[in-house]
Amino acid sequence: MASPPSQQTLSVQDALGRAYGHWNAGQADQAEQWCQRVLAAWPGQADAMHLLGLMAHAYGNLDLAISHLRQACMAPRAPAVYSSNLAEMYRQKGMLAEGEEAAQRAVSMDPSLVSAWSNLGILLQESGKLERSLECLQRVVALTPEAPETHNNLGNTWRLLNRLDQAEPSYRKALELNPSYAEAHSNLAFLLSSQGRYDNAYAHAQRAIELSPRLIDAYLNLAEVEMSRERYSEVLRALDMLNAFAPQHPAALSARAKALKQLERAEEALPFARRAVALMPRSADAHSTLASVLAHLGQTEEALASAERAAKLPGTKAEEATVSRGTMLLEAGRKEEALTAFEEALVVFPNSMQIRIARIEARSVESGDDADIAALEGCVAEGDRRTQSDLLSARFALGKAYLDIKNPERAFHHLNIGNRTKRTAIQFDARQTERWMMDVLDACSPERMATLSGLGTPGSMPIFIVGMPRSGTTLIEQILSSHPQVTGAGELAALRLTVESAGAFPASLRSLTRESASVLLPKMGQDYLKRVAPLAQGRPYLVDKMPGNFLYAGLIPLILPGARIIHSRRDAVDTCLSCYTKLFGGSQPFAYDLAELGIFYRLYERMMDHWRKVLPADSLIEVDYEAVVDDIETEARRMIEFLGLPWDDACLEFHKNRRVVRTASVNQVRQPIYKSSKGRWTAYASYLEPLLAELGISKQ
Template identity: 30%
Template sequence: MHQNDISLQIKQAIQASDFDRAIDLAEEQVNSVPTEKKAEYLYLKAVAQRLSKNAQMATKTLDQLLELKPDHGRGYQEQGYCFIAMSLPDKAAASFYQATRFNPALLTSWQQLQQYYAQSNNTAALKIASEQCRFLQQLDRPLSGAMDLMYEGQLHKAEQVCRQYLQKNKHHCEAMMLLAEIGIRLKAYHDAEFLLESCAELYPDEPRAVQAYQSLLLKLGKFPKALEVIQKQKRAGASDRKLDLALASALAGVGESEQAISTYQQILSDKQDQPGVWLALGHVYKSAGQLEKAIDAYHQAARFRPEFGDAYWSLANTKTYTFSESTIATMYDNVQRENTHLEDRIHLYFALGKAYEDSGNTASAFACYSKGNQLKSRTLDLDIRRVERAMVSQQEACTASLFSETVGHMAPDPIFIVGLPRAGSTLLEQILASHSQVDGTMELHDILGIASRISGQKTSYPYNLETLTDEQCRQLGELYIRQTKAYRKGAPYFIDKMPNNFIHIGLIKRILPNAKIIDARRDAFACCFSGFKQLFADGQEFTYSLETIGRYYKRYVSLMEHWHQVLPGQILTVQHEDVLDDLEGQVRRMLDYLELPFESGCMNYHKTKRAIKTPSSEQVRQPIFQTGRHQYKPFIPYLEPLFEALGKKPEDS
């Protein structure tokens, strides 16, 4: 029987008050379906148990569910109902609060919180809950249903409902914003940007529409455009904390670090107790190379909110900070507390992993890295098979014949540094950005955006690369050069360091045939383990499991071999370990490939002053060092899933 039919049977049994049958059916499924499909049946089982007056047993089932899916909003809501049945109002309120964090569309959870806050005279929280209740109650039912589906991870169903609503209610502001948010979660960024830009133009007096648009621009790294949108609001007389925060973020994005710092300081001058602002200020200090000030800002964030996981992770993520015993104890206590938020727990586990690793406690370090990765991966919807298929499709679509004729925009300006994260690409960028003719920028989203832009055509991407006309290729190349101009400082060449662009080398060479491409390669074990212990701000979902990161690395190597075959001599592979062993030799080799004269500044790359926004920012401000080369070796006993995925062990290499 199809699983949808079984789910329907369980729901019908619950509606008929046949709770024993519902529990038995759900239990059968829990014991037979794969782990990733258990969540729905655990949830239904818990509902049936609570309704059969066995709330205590239901909470045990919910513990299983929330261990499996720690961001299951409805699971927390059900837990809240159980605690009400058990006469535990404070615990119930905590559960309803968690439910609204993971699924803000759960009206009944907000109503329960509204009642609780009214009884406890928490006026600030009551105001927020009441506003959210009013917002959800005034939404048309299809929109609230689509919102609920989105937060529960059923993105395609949510999109379908939303599009059907928009067909009947063209240009409905709330529906357009919701469809854009669904698009962002589906990584259809081009569609989402178009929707929000249209929404902001249609509804200039709706601040949420403009805020959503500028937030997406900031997320996509389109800082110049975001700055333009923000400054337009400023000129119109708009002034509030959210707008000032967006302004600071945009200023930092376009490299105006001092102005960004000044803006954050001004926001903090009104009120010091703003841990999120301290964190953002720390990030700007760090990218600008002011490490001591960054560390102080992160400490301030933790001082105002002691369980703030991101503050501790940001300290760990400097790669040079050493935690004190007392701070480690504070982090450990916070990560164990029941009411610590999921995002804080994830950050704390990664920070603890780094702290224990630095102190030589390998077993505790790996346990923390492992737990942090488990929690993070359970909040993601990664199918590594789909990712592998996407890379295979590039090999199928991009044969040598695709590049037999030179088309596209002939600008020689871009230098793409591609590869896996934590493979040494920031070091290569810093070396090359120390050359007088090369601008360093950041990890630009523009190629990913162009890939998204052409994905909706009749023939799917990348197979449609063959059908792009010469004129279309030229226009797309010009679009890339135009969009990236704002990140440049006037040098004839510039670097785009988005590592994931290795997947899109076929697209790059179709639209920018004279672009240079450097593949930053690192030893498989070192690269994969370094990725596994890194908590990324966004993306890189494949890194949160030893198996998936191993499979991804293996497929990346296969795809790069394909690019070398169909684009012979056009890609330079730079092995990280070779750079460590022979800096000058590799510097000269890269400059020869780029057809640039040797400059001694490239050898003294650590003295170059520029904003760097990747985790390696402090490491590349130091001369070459070897300490990171074999960091995985003490962890070898724990890395068997990685070795299996790679198909080799360290002793084999």
């Protein structure tokens, strides 16, 4: 072991040489001692401060590293590389403006310094200044064409510019130059995931982890792949691996919060989201994640404030945050504010397809000359240069816009392409689904239901609205939630998650004896109530309007005796047509093929026929959408009476209810009852032949 510095006289350069020698040999303590000896003789000496900064960074003390490097850069003859390194430290801290200034200073001091141009390009990239980033990184590639890192960095900017046709070759060039380049594998995984090429994306993310087990972005990109596939438990598994060595990484905390929210564990997600913001207060992504969790918990004003902060911060997530804020305003019934927010955002992000799509969804398009239509037509014309997310969303938005202006030919052109594209990205087997659904009915026979009745957790809080998506469930929820004793919680995954946590369904139900059921069924009821109770906002009744809960309707009275179920019905073709025109946020795998829609609708009808026979008579009521449209007061009074609540006239003024609505029907429920959607399908019958054939309905 080397002895500490002696008292012999050494020049500053000799002492610095020894400090760097020890540092390069992995002897940090000795290196620091030599640096301190230099500083004792020459306070603030730039080279010693620079080395101490690098050491502090290596040991994870970013604030101290920035402090040391900032002081080093103040020296009159400090080399450009010091400013370049300071720029990178600022970037890692999320101080993008300061980082850009330091990197710009570095390239001005030494235009030949490749690392400075690279750092400047990456800072501009993360600040959303993508055209300038592109110039910098193309310069770096020209200077060092054989360096895989340069192609990888350039690929990141191409991707953010939505030039996927250029991004992928850049990543692959990096891997051609260095097949073991973990960062390039990781970035390629993210790109492939955005294109819906999930299996390939997963393989590259895993390869990145194999090559560099402590590469944080690789775990985050693996989590992103699984998030895109809606495999939220696998998201948490990837983040658990990351947590083993980076438990306080802000992006990992945000990703965990997002996954927990999707798993209806928003209260559990909130501390992770808040911690991410505390660690990275200038991260748009952290604030945006916090906003989404708060919104899910019904804390709308704080959510809007977080979204607004995210939208004002630099970085590539600011665009997403502006859309999120506008959407929250729309969901809260503040449509004019939302449209204004989208308009203002378009000034900042004139090429944003997300904003164009949000604007089309928020209003009725009146003319084929609409600027948003033209922009989205341009987007889809770019093809694979765009992300799959942009292309899919644009197709469905164009379908909606052309239906608004009564141009069904163009509408179904886009809807058919969008639905086919979405269908290829999901797994759905109609016959396998039929077998499972019939298995559920067999497990919920009248005899079995009678054997297991009366064992669950009593309580009348939950009101379930079930049926097909787009069958009027949101309208019914809006009417009920206008009552002062009822909170509308929207579409919750809580029941499905409760069922899944109890074992494979319906086998788990079929294997129960009354003795084992007396333990499991109350536990499931308590599990469900624990998930939803925070959303009730202190009111005695909560509406869970997840339409797909019709699949588990037989379980509801077993685990929650006292709960009420409202079955929302609507004309079969109108329902399926409305499904076909929507790109659902959640999982509706049957909705993207007209024939499969018809098959699934018939299966749904068979299930509901069964539930009518086996559910307790006082637990189920059926409400027809058309009947509500024709006579809202009669149907509203019938539902309120079914729930055992006193009548309140507010139920007839449902369109004035300012609660948050997070479904594709958000615009409709802000208007008084209208009848234009009754029999809507007849105008489009010629485009619906596969659906009509499965439903056994003629085109008329």
